[in-house]
Amino acid sequence: MAVAILRFMIASSDGGCPGPRSRRPGLAFIALLVPLIIGCSAPPAPARAASVAAVAAIADPRLAPALEALGRATPSLGPAVAASIRGRIEADPKGFLALLDSVLAERGADPWRFARADKVAPPLPSGFEPPDLVALDGKKVAIAKDGLKLRREVLAALAAMTAAARTEGLKLVVGSTYRSWAYQKAVFAREVAAYGEAQARSESAEAGRSQHQLGTVVDFSPIDEAFAKRPEFAWLSARAAGFGFSRSYPEGLETVTGYRSESWHWRWIGTAATKLQKDYFGDVQQYLLLFLSYR
Ligand SMILES: [Zn+2]
Secondary structure, three states: OHHHHHHHHHHHHHHHOOOOOOOOOOHHHHHHHHHHHHOOOOOOHHHHHHHHHHHHHHOOOOHHHHHHHHHHHHHHHOHHHHHHHHHHHHHOHHHHHHHHHHHHHHHHHOOOOOOOOOOOOOOOOOOOOOOOEEEOOOOOOEEOOOOOEEEHHHHHHHHHHHHHHHHOOOOOEEEEOOOOHHHHHHHHHHHHHHHOHHHHHHHOOOOOOOHHHHOOEEEEOOOOHHHHHOHHHHHHHHHHHHHOEEEOOOOOOHHHHOOOOOOOEEEEOOHHHHHHHHHHOOOOHHHHHHHHHOO
């Protein structure tokens, strides 16, 4: 159906308007005037090339399942957000599919990388522990306390990012990383006891609903509002995506993520996913994760 509509649009833009030349003398002048009168003309070359590329991509069998997934995710994303994402995909389906292919291949090799750990998705299993946790002690990263662990690939990305920040005179200090299900359960109980259930829920996750259990999250120190004012935060906002890190809880998205903004909490998803997030999902991690959970 979409192909038929696009073919119709291209046919209309090519053939619906008379061309500037006519073989019949006398009609040439009218042929020149008609496009001006009815307000149409042959599309400029780039637009025509884009239309042809769009048709080729829609004919691409990889696009239909992606758009179907977006359709299934629409009740969660909201219609306006879903329409905006769809618009970006349709403007550059080839670029979208190339990045999506990389992300799906990464997920095939590592199913937990894009797992949802939020207030809506089924909680992570209590027995789930990432398979390749590595201690940060003695590695080329600055830590605020001992005993921190991350997945192997995430530690490598963090070390590279730390080195890059250092060349610009900035020091990234790691305050919190992997948390087990049992540890998160204790953290949440402590928050409820200290601040009451409502505040605890806006700031802390129940066991099985924390991204920290995935072993791919770094809370940079200091873990409080002060971090947003530090140059390290500005640097991360500009550069972290290049190392595969994405901020999970930005300002103004509390109803989407379920949490108040956290400047210090960054999740590693890999560079193909951070680019996919930026170019097609409004640079909102939760939108990308929601979409992927339906694909
Ligand atoms: Zn955190």
